[in-house]
Amino acid sequence: MKFAIIVFPGSNCDHDCYHVVKHVMGQEAEYVWHKDCSLEGFDCVILPGGFSYGDYLRTGSIARFSPIMAEVGRFAAAGGLVLGICNGFQILCEAGLLPGVLMRNRALKFICKNVDVRVESSQSAFTSAYKDNEVLSIPVAHADGNYFASPETIKELEDNGCVLFRYSTAKGDLSPEANPNGSLGNIAGITNATGNVLGLMPHPERASELALGNTDGKGMFESIITSFA
Amino acid sequence: MKANVYVTLKNGVLDIQGRAVMDALGSLDFKELKDLRIGRFMELEVDAATPEEAKARVTEMCKSLLANPVIEDYRVEVAE
Numbered sequence: 001m002k003f004a005i006i007v008f009p010g011s012n013c014d015h016d017c018y019h020v021v022k023h024v025m026g027q028e029a030e031y032v033w034h035k036d037c038s039l040e041g042f043d044c045v046i047l048p049g050g051f052s053y054g055d056y057l058r059t060g061s062i063a064r065f066s067p068i069m070a071e072v073g074r075f076a077a078a079g080g081l082v083l084g085i086c087n088g089f090q091i092l093c094e095a096g097l098l099p100g101v102l103m104r105n106r107a108l109k110f111i112c113k114n115v116d117v118r119v120e121s122s123q124s125a126f127t128s129a130y131k132d133n134e135v136l137s138i139p140v141a142h143a144d145g146n147y148f149a150s151p152e153t154i155k156e157l158e159d160n161g162c163v164l165f166r167y168s169t170a171k172g173d174l175s176p177e178a179n180p181n182g183s184l185g186n187i188a189g190i191t192n193a194t195g196n197v198l199g200l201m202p203h204p205e206r207a208s209e210l211a212l213g214n215t216d217g218k219g220m221f222e223s224i225i226t227s228f229a
Numbered sequence: 230m231k232a233n234v235y236v237t238l239k240n241g242v243l244d245i246q247g248r249a250v251m252d253a254l255g256s257l258d259f260k261e262l263k264d265l266r267i268g269r270f271m272e273l274e275v276d277a278a279t280p281e282e283a284k285a286r287v288t289e290m291c292k293s294l295l296a297n298p299v300i301e302d303y304r305v306e307v308a309e
Contacts, residue, residue: 058297065294094297101299104245148242148300182245 001228002028004042006072006088008063009034013049013085016205021046024208025221034066043228044081045072047088049141049203059102059144060090069095081125081224082197086142089189089199098192098199099157100149105142106182112141114214115180117188117202118168121161124191125227126198129219135172136216138202140180145201147183147190157190165189165200230277231308232287236296237268271295280307 003021007014014031021029032039039045052063063069069091076082076097084092092098105111114137119130130136149157157163165188169178174186181201189200204217238244244266251265273290277283284307296303 057294061294061297099299101297103242103300106245108245108249146245150299182243 001043001225002030002041004030004032004039004045006045006047006068007031007033008050008052008066008087008091010052010054011048011050011087013087013203013205016203017046017048017085020205020208020218020221024218025225027225032068034063034068037067037071039068039071039075039080042075042080044083044224045075047072047082047084047091048205049086049088052087052091055087055144058094060087060092060094063087063091064095073097076192076197079194079196081227083126083220083224084197084199085203085205086140086145086201089201090144092197092199097197098190099153100147100190102142102144102201103146103148103182104144105146105180110141110143111145111180112139113180114139115188115202116168116170116172116178117165118172118174120163120166123161124164124195124198124223126191126220126223127164128226129222133172135168135170136202136219137170137207137214138204138217139206139214140202142181142201145181145183147181147185147187147201149184154184156193157187158185160193162191162193162195163187163189164191164198165202230275230280230283232273232275232283233306233308234271234273234287234291234295235268235304235306236271236291236301237303238266239300239302242300283307
């Protein structure tokens with residue numbers, strides 16, 4: 001399976017994603033510069049974390065106009081798997097490939113720590129390696145992860161099973177205390193209606209190797225590879 | 230031609246920065262303060278034949294990039 005890792009000016013998790021895909025998962029991986037216009041031959045696209053365009057104006061707002069994004073839109077419309085992590089999630093929202101927006105964290109602080117995240121469904125190309133309601137410990141590192149959308153959009157996401165990850169306690173309870181950033185519904189990650197585009201704030205690529213003390217995120221890459229096989 | 234753009238959070242969207250600043254002013258004894266919301270102000274210089282044309286173009290800029298319609302409203306003023 002061949003992964004494209006999009007590199008925007010200011011991406012800083014691109015190398016982590018490349019390393020996990022290539023060296024941990026043993027798949028093909030290539031960097032794709034944001035000014036490129038083709039995703040020919042790729043099976044999955046990753047929009048990595050970072051601070052594209054310095055987060056100027058709003059996070060992801062300028063990156064969405066990079067030439068590659070039109071192609072990412074076509075790739076997604078054709079059913080291709082797209083994974084947006086952190087800043088990648090913010091870009092997907094600004095690009096309209098996912099609904100809603102990531103606002104400034106409730107406490108107005110940058111948060112960098114492991115958080116507990118509940119897998120809402122294993123019936124997804126991104127979560128088949130997990131069990132329903134399994135709780136993962138995965139790092140977040142963001143200042144703008146406070147998910148917001150209109151009540152109608154939230155209802156649509158909930159009704160269609162598009163909420164794939166929620167911040168929870170280690171036991172899987174959705175308490176307000178377990179919500180690090182104020183996201184509506186403790187939302188940590190959502191898919192589009194067709195389920196082939198996922199955006200999430202936690203960083204699975206930082207939790208995919210025993211050497212880093214945490215492999216809870218590896219299942220996401222395993223799921224993607226399984227869905228392709 | 231000069232254009233001013235004001236981008237503000239929609240009513241109903243919690244303005245956490247505004248809340249923090251309001252609390253700070255409250256602690257400085259400005260007890261009369263009832264509400265405070267933070268937005269963004271942008272000054273643009275555009276080439277246009279008429280103020281109407283300038284306003285239409287800047288409105289397009291707001292729609293495509295300067296404001297996010299999910300959470301923000303915008304207002305455009307063109308200096309005559």
